[in-house]
Amino acid sequence: xxxxxxxxxxxxxxxxxxxxxxxxxxLLPSDYALSExxxxxxxxxxxxxxxxxxxxxxxxxFINKDSPFNYCLLGRSRINDxxxxxxxxxxxxxxxxxxxxxxxxxxxxxxxxxxxxxxxGGYPPDIIKQLAAESILTVGQxxxxxxxxxxISLLQKARKIDLVINMDTIELxxxxxxSKLLRLVKRIRPSSEVSEK
Numbered sequence: 001x002x003x004x005x006x007x008x009x010x011x012x013x014x015x016x017x018x019x020x021x022x023x024x025x026x027l028l029p030s031d032y033a034l035s036e037x038x039x040x041x042x043x044x045x046x047x048x049x050x051x052x053x054x055x056x057x058x059x060x061x062f063i064n065k066d067s068p069f070n071y072c073l074l075g076r077s078r079i080n081d082x083x084x085x086x087x088x089x090x091x092x093x094x095x096x097x098x099x100x101x102x103x104x105x106x107x108x109x110x111x112x113x114x115x116x117x118x119x120x121g122g123y124p125p126d127i128i129k130q131l132a133a134e135s136i137l138t139v140g141q142x143x144x145x146x147x148x149x150x151x152i153s154l155l156q157k158a159r160k161i162d163l164v165i166n167m168d169t170i171e172l173x174x175x176x177x178x179s180k181l182l183r184l185v186k187r188i189r190p191s192s193e194v195s196e197k
Contacts, residue, residue, distance in 0.1 A: 003150040043161060044154050045082035046137060048115055051152070052092045054181035057112060058174045061135040062095075070110055074102050075117030083115075113137045116145070123148035132173045151175075155186075162186040 052069055069092055073080050080101060087097035099110065108114060114136055117121065122188040123140065127148045131138050140150045144163070155162040163188045170177055182188065 004183065005134050021155075022171070024063040034159070038047075039078075039082075040156060041078035042082045043142075044079050044115075045086050046080070046111060047154060047161075047163070048083055049086045049090075049106075051137060051181075052097075052114055054135060054178040055135075056178075057135055058171070061112060064096040065094075070098050070100055071101045071111050072102060072108060072111035072114040073117075074108075074114060076101070077117050078101075079115065079117075108136065109134055111136050113139060115139045116150070117141070123150065132169045135175060136175045137173065137175060138169070164188075 002164075034035075044149055052071075062110065071083060071087060074082070080099075084133065092099045102108065108131060112135075113136050116128075116138060123145050125148045128145075129139055132149060132151060137152065138150045139152045139154065140146070141154055141156065143153060143155065146153045146164055146166050149166070149169055151166055151173065153164045153166075155164055163185050163187050165177065165182070166179075167188055
């Protein structure tokens with residue numbers, strides 16, 4: 001691991017511990033502000049990494065008790081490197097973490113969390129709904145993603161990020177969201193009600 005990756009990893013862990021402490025103290029604002037010391041892609045990688053701690057997947061989502069927990073990235077951005085640095089040699093709930101990268105939405109059934117970079121042609125609702133039905137947590141970056149049936153969107157507004165959860169999709173995937181995570185959410189709405197407001 002390079003010195004830069006180590007620095008990112010330490011910074012991300014420290015930042016999330018701060019968020020968690022503030023949440024426990026009920027002082028965390030509904031928006032997550034970006035600072036000069038934490039870049040957007042690093043903050044989003046922190047969220048992706050920690051979703052696995054606060055969401056429970058059905059046992060059927062894993063081949064066996066030793067199966068890894070797979071983070072998947074569809075498309076390429078700076079988040080890929082930050083997330084890779086965060087999960088390197090880590091485990092969650094006794095499962096090794098693994099990062100898989102794809103350029104096309106094929107063979108995604110092995111994923112547990114998939115981050116889909118903003119798509120120029122829009123998000124194909126049939127693929128997103130299929131992923132949800134297979135207990136795959138889909139994460140995107142805009143309200144169109146939620147409208148297409150995505151589970152979670154990390155909406156950036158100016159230098160803030162809103163966390164939006166589509167509970168319809170979460171329930172379709174038989175996923176269970178911790179109340180601790182729900183307390184950090186800006187909006188929890190069905191897909192038909194989410195807007196950029």
